[in-house]
Structures are given as C-alpha cells and as structure tokens.
Amino acid sequence: AQSVSQHNHHVILSEAASLELGCNYSYGGTVNLFWYVQYPGQHLQLLLKYFSGDPLVKGIKGFEAEFIKSKFSFNLRKPSVQWSDTAEYFCAVNDYPHAGNNRKLIWGLGTSLAVNP
Amino acid sequence: EAGVAQSPRYKIIEKRQSVAFWCNPISGHATLYWYQQILGQGPKLLIQFQNNGVVDDSQLPKDRFSAERLKGVDSTLKIQPAKLEDSAVYLCASSLLTVPKASGANVLTFGAGSRLTVL
Numbered sequence: 140a141q142s143v144s145q146h147n148h149h150v151i152l153s154e155a156a157s158l159e160l161g162c163n164y165s166y167g168g169t170v171n172l173f174w175y176v177q178y179p180g181q182h183l184q185l186l187l188k189y190f191s192g193d194p195l196v197k198g199i200k201g202f203e204a205e206f207i208k209s210k211f212s213f214n215l216r217k218p219s220v221q222w223s224d225t226a227e228y229f230c231a232v233n234d235y236p237h238a239g240n241n242r243k244l245i246w247g248l249g250t251s252l253a254v255n256p
Numbered sequence: 257e258a259g260v261a262q263s264p265r266y267k268i269i270e271k272r273q274s275v276a277f278w279c280n281p282i283s284g285h286a287t288l289y290w291y292q293q294i295l296g297q298g299p300k301l302l303i304q305f306q307n308n309g310v311v312d313d314s315q316l317p318k319d320r321f322s323a324e325r326l327k328g329v330d331s332t333l334k335i336q337p338a339k340l341e342d343s344a345v346y347l348c349a350s351s352l353l354t355v356p357k358a359s360g361a362n363v364l365t366f367g368a369g370s371r372l373t374v375l
Contacts, residue, residue: 173363181368182259182260182368182369183347183364185363185364185365229298231298243312244301244364246300247298248296248297249296249297
C-alpha cells in the first residue's frame with residue numbers, strides 16, 4: 140500500500156531560521172503532491188500543491204516545495220520562519236491507480252513546528 | 257465564498273451513547289469527505305461521497321459508523337454506539353473535482369472540525 144513518511148515529528152526553531160520539512164512517499168507512478176497546514180485553533184488549509192510542470196512550487200506565506208521524482212520526495216522549505224508559522228504541517232499524496240476514478244489522498248502523520256520569537 | 261460548515265464544534269458523550277455530526281460543503285462541490293483525526297496523527301478517510309453516492313467507505317467502521325448525503329449537498333456522520341477510541345476530531349472536506357486534471361484534482365477545502373470526547 141502507498142504510504143507517506145514525514146521524518147520530522149516535532150521541530151523547534153527560532154525566528155529567522157531556515158526550515159526544511161521532509162516528505163517521502165512510496166508510490167512509483169504519477170502523483171499529485173500537497174502540503175496542508177493547520178494553525179492553532181484553525182482548520183486544515185492548502186499550503187501548496189504539485190500536479191505537473193516545474194518541480195519547484197511556491198505556496199502561500201513564502202513557502203515552497205521541491206518535487207524530486209528520483210527520490211520520491213516533496214520537501215517543504217522556507218528560508219526564514221516567523222512566529223506565526225507555528226502550526227502542524229501535513230504532506231499528502233494523491234496517486235493515480237490504473238482503474239477507476241477514485242484517487243485516494245494518502246496523508247503523512249504531520250510535523251509539529253514551533254517557532255520561538 | 258462561504259467555507260465548509262460543520263456542527264457541533266464540540267461534543268462530549270459517554271461511551272455507548274450516540275452522536276451525529278453535520279456538514280455543509282462549499283456550494284457546487286460534488287465530492288464530500290469525512291475524515292477522522294486522532295491527536296498526533298494525520299487525517300484518516302472514513303468515507304468519500306461523489307454527489308449522493310459513496311465512492312470509498314473502506315475504512316469506515318460500519319458496525320458503528322454511518323454516513324449519508326441524501327440530496328448530494330449536506331451530509332451527516334453518525335456514531336452509534338460510541339467507544340472511547342472514537343475520541344477524535346471529525347473533519348469534513350469538499351472538493352470541486354474528482355478526476356485528476358492538472359489544476360484542480362483533489363484540492364480539499366476543510367471545515368473547522370467537530371471535536372468528540374467519549375468518556
């Protein structure tokens with residue numbers, strides 16, 4: 140079965156530090172890739188997505204992610220974090236099975252990021 | 257546009273009682289999802305509807321959980337009887353497209369969630 144691994148479960152950074160959150164998936168075919176974010180007390184929302192084209196995608200609030208097909212990775216980056224980036228970050232992968240239209244979204248366990256002011 | 261509406265936001269019940277959650281998706285979104293999110297874990301899909309038909313309910317504990325989307329718009333998720341391990345946040349999400357096109361495949365918009373505590 141397809142799986143998504145987020146290597147960092149808890150990350151603590153100081154403001155202005157650089158961020159990289161790892162995400163690896165197991166599916167070898169065509170995929171859609173997502174990062175969702177959940178700020179404290181708020182609902183899950185889309186941070187950025189990759190469907191095709193340029194493997195470096197930019198999202199909201201200065202975040203970006205790079206799809207490296209050979210490494211089955213979609214790592215999230217931000218050059219300088221802010222206190223307001225404190226949140227839970229989820230990587231999700233949408234595979235393309237050969238039959239049917241039901242593309243299931245597979246979620247990672249999430250990474251809790253705390254940014255100290 | 258209005259977001260995905262869910263109610264109630266919080267519910268505390270005792271084990272073996274029943275509970276129901278309601279979701280109203282974004283207008284025009286054909287696909288509706290119910291997820292269970294246990295603290296410290298990623299969302300787990302319980303059931304996916306396309307209009308009023310079930311697309312995937314493979315992870316729904318059908319002996320106690322049920323869901324319906326009768327008119328292809330809003331949906332209810334019911335748990336009867338509840339167990340302690342059902343304590344979680346129940347997330348409803350909707351999406352505009354279900355086929356994997358380049359721009360819109362499976363981009364989900366989530367509601368605020370309904371937090372269930374089973375004592």
